[in-house]
Amino acid sequence: MKKMYEHTDEWLQSPEQVNPAHAVSANSRIILVDDDEDLRQLIIHKFKHSQLIIDQAGSVQKAKEMLYENHYELILLDLMMEPESGYKLFEFVKNDPKLKWVPLIVLSGSDDIDDKVRCLSMGADDYVTKPFHYKELNARVQRILARSKQFEQMAFCDALTGLYNRRYFYNQLVIEMERNQRYPVPISLALVDIDYFKQINDTYGHPVGDQVLQRLSCVLKQNLRQSDLVARYGGEEFVVLLTNTTEEQAATIMNGVLEKVRKVCFAKAGTEDVRITFSSGIAHLSPDLKVQEWIKRTDSVMYQAKEYGRNRVMTWNELASAIRG
Amino acid sequence: MELSKSNYTVHIDIDLEELIPAYLEKRRKDIQTIEAALGSDDFETIRVIGHSAKGSGAGYGFDLITEVGAQIELAAKAQNQALIRDNLETLADFLDHVVVIFDEEDV
Numbered sequence: 001m002k003k004m005y006e007h008t009d010e011w012l013q014s015p016e017q018v019n020p021a022h023a024v025s026a027n028s029r030i031i032l033v034d035d036d037e038d039l040r041q042l043i044i045h046k047f048k049h050s051q052l053i054i055d056q057a058g059s060v061q062k063a064k065e066m067l068y069e070n071h072y073e074l075i076l077l078d079l080m081m082e083p084e085s086g087y088k089l090f091e092f093v094k095n096d097p098k099l100k101w102v103p104l105i106v107l108s109g110s111d112d113i114d115d116k117v118r119c120l121s122m123g124a125d126d127y128v129t130k131p132f133h134y135k136e137l138n139a140r141v142q143r144i145l146a147r148s149k150q151f152e153q154m155a156f157c158d159a160l161t162g163l164y165n166r167r168y169f170y171n172q173l174v175i176e177m178e179r180n181q182r183y184p185v186p187i188s189l190a191l192v193d194i195d196y197f198k199q200i201n202d203t204y205g206h207p208v209g210d211q212v213l214q215r216l217s218c219v220l221k222q223n224l225r226q227s228d229l230v231a232r233y234g235g236e237e238f239v240v241l242l243t244n245t246t247e248e249q250a251a252t253i254m255n256g257v258l259e260k261v262r263k264v265c266f267a268k269a270g271t272e273d274v275r276i277t278f279s280s281g282i283a284h285l286s287p288d289l290k291v292q293e294w295i296k297r298t299d300s301v302m303y304q305a306k307e308y309g310r311n312r313v314m315t316w317n318e319l320a321s322a323i324r325g
Numbered sequence: 326m327e328l329s330k331s332n333y334t335v336h337i338d339i340d341l342e343e344l345i346p347a348y349l350e351k352r353r354k355d356i357q358t359i360e361a362a363l364g365s366d367d368f369e370t371i372r373v374i375g376h377s378a379k380g381s382g383a384g385y386g387f388d389l390i391t392e393v394g395a396q397i398e399l400a401a402k403a404q405n406q407a408l409i410r411d412n413l414e415t416l417a418d419f420l421d422h423v424v425v426i427f428d429e430e431d432v
């Protein structure tokens with residue numbers, strides 16, 4: 001039995017450093033949907049000194065486009081709009097698998113009890129009557145944002161690494177695939193599996209293994225692009241979704257990460273540097289591929305990378321041409 | 326609605342200073358739009374304008390604009406020309422005489 005090595009502070013990576021929920025808390029992005037320009041201006045002006053980023057839409061149509069283009073953490077929705085009513089957008093949001101979870105505050109000129117009840121039963125998180133005081137609106141916005149962040153963190157983050165978890169990743173994958181049907185762009189999936197991870201645990205003990213996982217999470221976050229979605233898929237396996245990226249581009253990126261990983265000391269075990277490599281398989285989304293098939297395909301490429309000797313990045317195209325000879 | 330002299334003075338947070346002139350100017354345009362709409366019995370246009378003014382007025386600091394807006398919205402729903410004209414007069418009078426004092430924000 002090998003002895004357990006002391007952790008040095010250097011390697012005690014705080015999960016916060018890679019925590020996605022933490023990272024966005026400073027600049028929450030919200031969308032304000034109201035057909036009255038004066039009201040939009042007022043709200044944007046009032047929130048100017050807050051940490052919030054507020055995008056505005058003057059119509060239901062415009063709001064729909066923006067909701068597809070960007071990720072919002074809160075929707076402020078006016079009910080009475082021309083030509084399409086705010087209820088139209090409300091229904092649209094609540095019927096969309098991605099958008100239905102976004103917190104929504106109704107801004108309404110109507111003090112009517114039936115409107116309030118209808119909105120709350122449709123899933124509004126709050127109902128604010130116009131005219132409103134900025135302080136009150138701000139308090140309600142902040143409360144809902146804080147709540148949903150806590151919830152998101154508990155439900156969607158991996159406790160050890162602070163990365164998104166498998167559940168969150170799967171949801172996002174489905175959403176991205178739906179978006180891709182409407183707006184097709186190259187999109188690639190990469191699975192990353194640490195080579196001989198079991199040996200690290202067996203040799204140095206689980207605490208060192210945990211440090212390696214945390215450190216790799218940091219390296220992944222730091223060497224991937226803002227737009228890449230990275231999650232802990234399970235055990236020593238990570239997954240990356242690279243939008244607007246072909247397999248070949250994804251391979252270049254993942255090779256860059258692997259290059260970095262080879263140079264990094266992942267933990268200190270006494271005087272010994274713990275170093276790792278990984279194997280990665282990449283597959284792009286081809287038309288009509290189902291989500292499970294896509295993951296399975298990526299997994300099979302990753303498996304081949306292991307078979308070919310580990311410490312490498314392989315793509316589906318590469319594999320296919322190798323098989324063709 | 327009669328306005329006493331003191332009602333023409335409105336205190337508004339200094340952070341809104343740059344928005345106020347344009348906001349008041351738009352309300353003057355509202356009056357013209359409503360007058361034109363009255364000529365063609367276009368109560369829907371009047372209702373929407375009243376509704377918007379109701380929603381934004383007090384937020385900017387003009388409680389009277391919210392009140393008048395609410396009245397105009399109701400009057401338009403009831404297609405009550407006289408009541409709409411009454412409120413337009415109140416609004417016009419207010420816009421002609423309003424004095425805005427910008428206050429440092431309360432903490």
Ligand SMILES: [Mg+2]
Nearest residue numbers: 035078080081
């Ligand atoms: Mg409206």
